[in-house]
Amino acid sequence: MSRWEPNARGRLAQASLELYIERGFEQTTVAEIAQRAGLTERTFFRYFVDKREVLFWxxxxxxxxxxxxxxxxxxxxxxxxxxxxxxxxxxxxxxxxxxxxxxxxxxxxxxxxxxxxxxxxxxxxxxxxxxxxxxxxxxxxxxxxxxxxxxxxxxxxxxxxxxxxxxxxxxxxxxxxxxxxxxxxxxx
Amino acid sequence: MSRWEPNARGRLAQASLELYIERGFEQTTVAEIAQRAGLTERTFFRYFVDKREVLFWxxxxxxxxxxxxxxxxxxxxxxxxxxxxxxxxxxxxxxxxxxxxxxxxxxxxxxxxxxxxxxxxxxxxxxxxxxxxxxxxxxxxxxxxxxxxxxxxxxxxxxxxxxxxxxxxxxxxxxxxxxxxxxxxxxx
Known part of the structure; x- marks a missing residue:
């Protein structure tokens, strides 16, 4: 389950920013971010505590x-x-x-x-x-x-x-x- | 119901501060503040939006x-x-x-x-x-x-x-x- 994904943090950060701009920060879910990045929610939470942390890490x-x-x-x-x-x-x-x-x-x-x-x-x-x-x-x-x-x-x-x-x-x-x-x- | 209470704002502010010190801000309820001040919750909300506003008005x-x-x-x-x-x-x-x-x-x-x-x-x-x-x-x-x-x-x-x-x-x-x-x- 914990297979290595190349540049997972960068892909998640990029996907998050795109979605925050397209839909608004409030309206975006972690599930959507993971999907956009081609990764799982579990992988998201390996790198970020929540969707706000993407902007402040x-x-x-x-x-x-x-x-x-x-x-x-x-x-x-x-x-x-x-x-x-x-x-x-x-x-x-x-x-x-x-x-x-x-x-x-x-x-x-x-x-x-x-x-x-x-x-x-x-x-x-x-x-x-x-x-x-x-x-x-x-x-x-x-x-x-x-x-x-x-x-x-x-x-x-x-x-x-x-x-x-x-x-x-x-x-x-x-x-x-x-x-x-x-x-x-x-x-x- | 809307009888005038002398210095209601000041009494509520004073009661709030006392309780925030005694019990902590989080633990204090508006009901307790009103009781300490000898006023009603309704009167509290005539002067303050919430218990935080007492500190920032x-x-x-x-x-x-x-x-x-x-x-x-x-x-x-x-x-x-x-x-x-x-x-x-x-x-x-x-x-x-x-x-x-x-x-x-x-x-x-x-x-x-x-x-x-x-x-x-x-x-x-x-x-x-x-x-x-x-x-x-x-x-x-x-x-x-x-x-x-x-x-x-x-x-x-x-x-x-x-x-x-x-x-x-x-x-x-x-x-x-x-x-x-x-x-x-x-x-x-």
Whole structure:
């Protein structure tokens, strides 16, 4: 029963996104996803807890990336420099497949519960980065502020990128958004 | 049946908080809240949609305050100055009853769903402030960045205040947190 299926996760993810767009997230069942992917429901549940997780399973990888880059930034880096480096790495990592990110975003934008889940994911990422800064010896509120501001920059750059306005290089948009932030906060 | 009850909303809110602390939010029923307040369930539902709303009904007043202050800031104010003024007003408004805010926060901190609801409330406030800035002619991403950063400052100052560390003047903490933010973002 547990025969190996080539790229089962990828096929299930692809089938899910197609169906979420065609029928809506709420209306799609796991049975339909499995059928579209040519796999069984049992195989689906080997990879994903539920149909929502298909949209969010990448979050833990992203969190690990952000935390590792903050932890490994040079000891001379200021908190905002460590965050900036993490954002660029996230931009390079997420920026590889814009078409896929755009489809995922269309699904999320169409569903209040999914939009809320995305907000919670971002808040979790901010908390993880703040922890990583504290482990570098950065005190609060500096650690929290730098991390929260980093996530604000992340969100706004990602939003511009995924909605197709402007630059198609996400890492570059992250840098620009941070530069803009510095101008905004200095503006008094 | 609809006889007037003096300060029914306040009595229901007080009874709710007491029970949420004593028994937990999940375990408390509307019937118990009404009984503790010496009122009927019907009266409860005249003021609140559900038991969660008792904790969040102030959000729309707060949003109106933030939006109005941003809209009415002098035309010469930069985006971050308009946001700073709004945060100070929010600090003065919310800072009046620290004991009540602390009890409310204990209830929220003990429940994942309520913590998520609080995050969503803050994101909604950020979106409303960004809109208010756009109506002043501020372009994106500046409007979004200034508003998001404002909410980060708000959250961190409120967190310090409600958890009782440091200063007991919320408006003052908002100013300090914004000053700290400026130092953090300039730190490169």
């Amino acid at each position: 990448g979050a833990s990888t992203l969190q690990e990336l952000l935390v590792t880059v903050v932890a490994e930034a040079p000891t001379t880096a200021t908190p905002i420099e460590a965050i900036a480096t993490a954002l660029e790495s996230a931009g390079a990592f997420l920026g590889e497949n814009r078409a896929h990110s755009q489809v995922r975003q269309r699904v999320i934008d169409a569903n209040t519960e999914l939009k809320e889940r995305e907000l919670i994911k971002l808040a979790t990422l901010a908390a993880a980065m703040a922890d990583a800064l504290r482990q570098r010896g950065v005190k609060d509120p500096t650690a929290s502020l730098a991390a929260e501001v980093g996530i604000a920059v992340f969100r706004i750059a990602f939003d511009q990128w995924v909605h197709g306005t402007g630059d198609s290089d996400l890492a570059h948009l992250m840098r620009e958004s941070l530069t803009e932030l510095k101008a905004v906060t200095a503006g008094d | 102030g959000a729309s007043t707060l949003q109106e305050l933030l939006v109005t202050v941003v809209a009415e800031a002098p035309t010469t104010a930069t985006p971050i100055e308009a946001i700073a003024t709004a945060l100070e007003s929010a600090g003065a408004f919310l800072g009046e009853n620290r004991a009540h805010s602390q009890v409310r926060q204990r209830v929220i901190d003990a429940n994942t769903e309520l913590k998520e609801r609080e995050l969503i409330k803050l994101a909604t406030l950020a979106a409303a402030m960004a809109d208010a800035l756009r109506q002043r002619g501020v372009k994106d991403p500046t409007a979004s960045l200034a508003a998001e950063v404002g909410i980060a400052v708000f959250r961190i100052a409120f967190d310090q205040w409600v958890h009782g560390t440091g200063d007991s003047d919320l408006a003052h903490l908002m100013r300090e947190s914004l000053t700290e933010l400026k130092a953090v973002t300039a730190g490169d």
